[in-house]
Amino acid sequence: MAASEGTVLAFDFGLKRIGVAVGNTFLRQAEALSIIHAPTNDGKFADITRLIEQWQPVLCVVGLPMHPDGADNEMTQRCKRFANQLNGRFNLPAVLVDERYSSAVLANSRGEFIDDDAAALILQQYFDETP
Template sequence: MPILNLTDLAAACPPGTPWMGLDLGEKTIGVAVSDTSRMIASPLELVRKSKFTAEAETLFRLMDGRKISALIIGLPMNMDGTEGPRAQSCRAFARNLDRLRPTSVAFWDERLSTSAVERFLIDELDLSRKRRAGVVDRTAAAWILQGALDRVRDQETWV
């Protein structure tokens, strides 16, 4: 699994194939997917964390079913731009996934993504705490993926 920057990732993926975004939480993995044109990210599923191999099998099943060509994994950076233990855990997750099946991966700085999503769910949709709990991680995954898709599209227009 090559870890690529977004520009190289876009060039390495076949056209017309969607990407998958992951928000790796402590108890769950939020999953989002893009459309085949890689314009819009949509929340897909919430995977409960258990054993790594079970999580990986679920992700591979989702990837195969949608013909996913790459993963965008949220990287929880510290506010000063350094990587802490959670970011290192995300990198380890990607390495472990690669041991089972090589997949093209890029990381996306997810600082404040969960906070932004929670604010949106409260302010715009007026969701209760209970309703937010079931939606926030997969919506955060869509937020992460959309940020990466927008960056790739912005870079393509400036080249």
């Protein structure tokens, strides 16, 4: 899906944290933005609302986790639902990007994923694969 020109927000969805990255369709460079730590769904969407009001994106990109063979895992449906919620709540197109190999590259020294950097990698993958 080709987006309108403008800002794009990307999300690395997790149950405890959501990594967020930003980029734009002109420069096509992703940058880590923030990590949402809100404990409730309402709190998470309040934080997302503030980001959307601030950045005025034309598109949202959501990482889609799957098993290495392409089969769904326990988070696949949750991420699809999250993308649908972004579309429904904010009337923004939401594109899913295969994130099978993105997060593992970004493990920190304790073996944890860095959520906003993972979101940036997902967004950069979207830019690199979209004409």
